[in-house]
Amino acid sequence: MTTAIMEAVRLVKRYPTGGGMLHAVDAVDLAIQPGESVGLVGESGCGKSTLVRLLGRLIEPTEGAIVFEGQDIAPLPLRRFVHDKARGRIQVVFQDPTESLNPSLTVFDTVADPIRRLGNPGGRQSLAAQVRKAIALVGLPPEMETRLPHQLSGGQRARVGIARAIALRPSLLILDEPTSALDVSVQAVILRLLADLRSELGMSYLFVSHDLNVVRLLCSRIVVMYLGKVVEEGPTEAMFRQPRHPYTRALLASIPDPARRGHTPWRLEGSASSPIDPSPTVCRFYGRCPRQEDRCAETMPELRAVGSDGVHRAACHFAEEISA
Numbered sequence: 001m002t003t004a005i006m007e008a009v010r011l012v013k014r015y016p017t018g019g020g021m022l023h024a025v026d027a028v029d030l031a032i033q034p035g036e037s038v039g040l041v042g043e044s045g046c047g048k049s050t051l052v053r054l055l056g057r058l059i060e061p062t063e064g065a066i067v068f069e070g071q072d073i074a075p076l077p078l079r080r081f082v083h084d085k086a087r088g089r090i091q092v093v094f095q096d097p098t099e100s101l102n103p104s105l106t107v108f109d110t111v112a113d114p115i116r117r118l119g120n121p122g123g124r125q126s127l128a129a130q131v132r133k134a135i136a137l138v139g140l141p142p143e144m145e146t147r148l149p150h151q152l153s154g155g156q157r158a159r160v161g162i163a164r165a166i167a168l169r170p171s172l173l174i175l176d177e178p179t180s181a182l183d184v185s186v187q188a189v190i191l192r193l194l195a196d197l198r199s200e201l202g203m204s205y206l207f208v209s210h211d212l213n214v215v216r217l218l219c220s221r222i223v224v225m226y227l228g229k230v231v232e233e234g235p236t237e238a239m240f241r242q243p244r245h246p247y248t249r250a251l252l253a254s255i256p257d258p259a260r261r262g263h264t265p266w267r268l269e270g271s272a273s274s275p276i277d278p279s280p281t282v283c284r285f286y287g288r289c290p291r292q293e294d295r296c297a298e299t300m301p302e303l304r305a306v307g308s309d310g311v312h313r314a315a316c317h318f319a320e321e322i323s324a
């Protein structure tokens, strides 16, 4: 058993309400191992974002410990934590890339911002190199450095949010519904990027989502929250096969069953260590797709559908709808 990179121990967050207290996070235990990708799921209001904010030390816990890389960071006051070395090692990517970017900062300054806040430890030259490396890692061309958020597409803004988070080379990236504001085809590309970055940079992920299918693509373990508590956790595939808690069963029952609907079971293929053919591929749904383009931008070479027959096919998420 390796030592967890992040461990929440009996973590509690209570908010005062009209007459009493709301237990938003209620004695949660959670451990994330180095390099592990953990999915956090649960219905709206169950406490996922509150837990994320506690682990990222953006809000004060009411009780409990948050042990990050061996140090309990829960007792650190927020104003001290912002200057602590742990601050750069835990990064949070939020839901809406438009809202989380400062409209008056260029792409360069957005990515440089967290490094500057930590006192720019490597000096000016290193800052520029770190920023450009992060921009390149998320696949944005260098000429975008000078653009402002409103001059970018939704997918490009999401990439900037990710570049800002990885610029400090965190060991833990917390992703709070990072793709839910994007349309499905852009979502797929960003998920692919996140999967590649994780293997390339060796980060751990805590990935929050409403969408169990998205979590299944990225995470090897799932934690299910219900009314502020962790009610079930386990390896992803085991949880899909045999959910134990009634709430997990309900959650699984509410997602479309690809087999029942006659869909190809989709999964993303390829990784940074096994690059796949970058040449455009003719989509097998050409002619039936509303786009009517045989080499459209959505027929992404990095997105393949692997059917139960083991055959790899070029695909996009529209293909899933068409094949229904």
Ligand SMILES: Nc1ncnc2c1ncn2[C@@H]1O[C@H](COP(=O)(O)OP(=O)(O)OP(=O)(O)O)[C@@H](O)[C@H]1O
Binding pocket: 015, 016, 022, 024, 042, 043, 044, 045, 046, 047, 048, 049, 050, 051
């Ligand atoms: N600052 C706050 N003051 C009072 N109550 C709060 C505060 N922040 C969150 N809550 C409450 O805590 C509970 C958990 O909220 P939280 O945002 O963590 O849920 P969530 O699972 O992330 O929901 P969603 O999926 O809709 O984002 C909710 O009942 C919410 O109303």
